[in-house]
Amino acid sequence: MAKITFDGIEIEIPDGTTIMNAARTVGGSIVPPAMCYYTPLKGSGGKCRACLVKVTAGSTKDPRPMPKLVPSCITSVQDGMVVENTVNQQVLDVRKGIVEMLLINHPLDCPVCDQAGECDLQNFAFEHGVSTTRYTEERRTFDKIDIGPLIQLHMTRCILCYRCVYTANQIAGDRVHGVLGRGDAAEIGTYIENIIDQDFSGNVIDVCPVGALTDKTWRFKQRVWFTKPVNAHRDCPKCSGNVLLWYKGKDVLRVTARKDEYGEVKEWICNECRFEKKETSDWTIEGPAHIDRSSVISANHYELPVLNHSVVADLPESTQRELEKNPPLKLGS
Ligand code: SF4
Numbered sequence: 001m002a003k004i005t006f007d008g009i010e011i012e013i014p015d016g017t018t019i020m021n022a023a024r025t026v027g028g029s030i031v032p033p034a035m036c037y038y039t040p041l042k043g044s045g046g047k048c049r050a051c052l053v054k055v056t057a058g059s060t061k062d063p064r065p066m067p068k069l070v071p072s073c074i075t076s077v078q079d080g081m082v083v084e085n086t087v088n089q090q091v092l093d094v095r096k097g098i099v100e101m102l103l104i105n106h107p108l109d110c111p112v113c114d115q116a117g118e119c120d121l122q123n124f125a126f127e128h129g130v131s132t133t134r135y136t137e138e139r140r141t142f143d144k145i146d147i148g149p150l151i152q153l154h155m156t157r158c159i160l161c162y163r164c165v166y167t168a169n170q171i172a173g174d175r176v177h178g179v180l181g182r183g184d185a186a187e188i189g190t191y192i193e194n195i196i197d198q199d200f201s202g203n204v205i206d207v208c209p210v211g212a213l214t215d216k217t218w219r220f221k222q223r224v225w226f227t228k229p230v231n232a233h234r235d236c237p238k239c240s241g242n243v244l245l246w247y248k249g250k251d252v253l254r255v256t257a258r259k260d261e262y263g264e265v266k267e268w269i270c271n272e273c274r275f276e277k278k279e280t281s282d283w284t285i286e287g288p289a290h291i292d293r294s295s296v297i298s299a300n301h302y303e304l305p306v307l308n309h310s311v312v313a314d315l316p317e318s319t320q321r322e323l324e325k326n327p328p329l330k331l332g333s
């Protein structure tokens with residue numbers, strides 16, 4: 001076991017754990033943001049630099065600070081390590097720069113992007129970025145590539161996190177797409193217009209942190225914050241069949257895998273569940289889903305927010321009377 005100090009909090013974790021996962025054992029706002037690391041995908045991390053932290057003491061044996069900021073998702077802890085994240089101004093300033101760099105080529109087309117509301121880059125920019133840009137050059141553009149009837153690729157939105165490449169490699173089998181070219185010319189593409197049609201290829205949509213890979217069957221149908229996520233399952237011979245159904249009224253507009261608080265897929269789902277089962281009768285409904293990651297989709301669903309009694313006591317009397325008469329919220333203790 002190694003003892004480390006993270007933002008002043010002492011954590012004891014098994015040797016070999018990454019700094020990121022050590023912080024996740026504490027949770028909350030001290031956890032560094034991640035745009036490319038994805039726990040279920042071997043080899044992910046180390047691409048986006050969103051998770052950089054300052055190591056002010058390397059270990060008990062060698063307590064010198066590490067000279068540069070380190071990516072917390074691929075740096076292992078050592079006994080006696082002292083790490084600073086939210087308490088270090090250099091880290092916060094660099095993070096602003098990372099947002100700026102990621103947005104150099106990413107189009108600001110959130111109003112028409114299907115990922116809006118559940119986009120990691122949108123959340124990252126909101127929490128860590130600045131509201132102005134110094135960039136006046138032309139953004140990169142790409143020839144459109146059709147990667148099949150189910151998945152839409154918008155290469156201009158891609159931040160080259162490689163998550164989809166690892167997913168295609170490790171989950172879908174028969175990988176036919178990957179990163180072509182290098183440096184400024186790097187892009188996600190398929191060779192000789194191969195169509196991505198393996199049973200589990202739809203999972204690339206769930207892992208993509210931005211709107212570069214989206215579900216064609218859900219495209220432009222609805223803003224995600226107007227839909228209601230519901231847990232459901234079916235007896236599927238190919239996958240666990242545990243999914244989220246996204247309802248608008250009585251219609252299931254899309255089906256996705258369930259995700260944890262870090263936006264990581266809990267269980268991969270097959271294309272049949274994702275693209276072909278869009279009727280309520282296809283599913284056993286479990287109930288409203290709790291979305292616990294910080295996003296606009298955490299609001300406006302079927303679950304009632306808990307309003308603390310002490311909060312109610314601070315409201316104007318007329319509002320309190322109105323709440324009592326017509327309680328729109330579940331009152332907590
Ligand atoms: S398409 Fe999405 S998942 Fe794939 S590398 Fe680009 S940003 Fe990452």
Ligand code: FES
Pocket residue numbers: 033034035036037045046047048049050051052071072073074
């Ligand atoms: S999340 Fe660590 S480098 Fe991308």
